[in-house]
Amino acid sequence: METIDCPHTVEVRLFHDAERRRFQVILVNQTTNPLVRVANNGVVRYVTPQKGLRIAVNTDLAVKQVRSVVGTDVQCHADDGQVILDIPVLDLYDSILVECV
Numbered sequence: 001m002e003t004i005d006c007p008h009t010v011e012v013r014l015f016h017d018a019e020r021r022r023f024q025v026i027l028v029n030q031t032t033n034p035l036v037r038v039a040n041n042g043v044v045r046y047v048t049p050q051k052g053l054r055i056a057v058n059t060d061l062a063v064k065q066v067r068s069v070v071g072t073d074v075q076c077h078a079d080d081g082q083v084i085l086d087i088p089v090l091d092l093y094d095s096i097l098v099e100c101v
Contacts, residue, residue, distance in 0.1 A: 003082075005054040007031060010090060012055065021100045025055055025085065028093045053087040061100035069095040 004012050009031040016023040029050055035043040056079075063083055066076045074096055075086040085096060 003056040005056075006090075007050060010050055010053065014057065021061060023057060023059075023098050023100075025057075025096045025098070026093075027053070027087070027090055027096070029090050047092050050090045051088065053090055055085045055087070056082040057085070057098075058082055059100070063098060064101045065099045067097045067099075069097075072096075 006012070006027075009029070011028040011030060013026045014023060015026070029047055031048045031050055032045045033048055035045055037043055058081060060081055061083070063076055063078065066074050066085070068074050070091070070093070072087060072089065072094055075088075076098070077084055083098060085098070087094070087096070
């Protein structure tokens with residue numbers, strides 16, 4: 001079970017590997033601006049970065065290491081049977097690997 005504090009346009013998937021004592025959180029930002037016309041009669045849609053995302057995963061395991069695929073500085077702390085991940089900014093996507101002891 002997880003608690004997700006981010007806009008509904010951010011897709012979040014959680015995968016747990018009990019044997020290796022780790023879990024992975026995959027985030028995809030689908031937040032876009034309105035369509036913008038460009039000179040060649042085409043349209044462009046831009047992804048709008050999201051800031052201050054928080055994901056809490058229920059587990060009693062102690063965290064050994066947290067890594068982001070794109071290099072985001074993810075802050076992690078334990079609180080009342082949960083591991084809480086604070087993600088400062090999500091551009092297009094990220095995959096966060098949490099290794100437990």
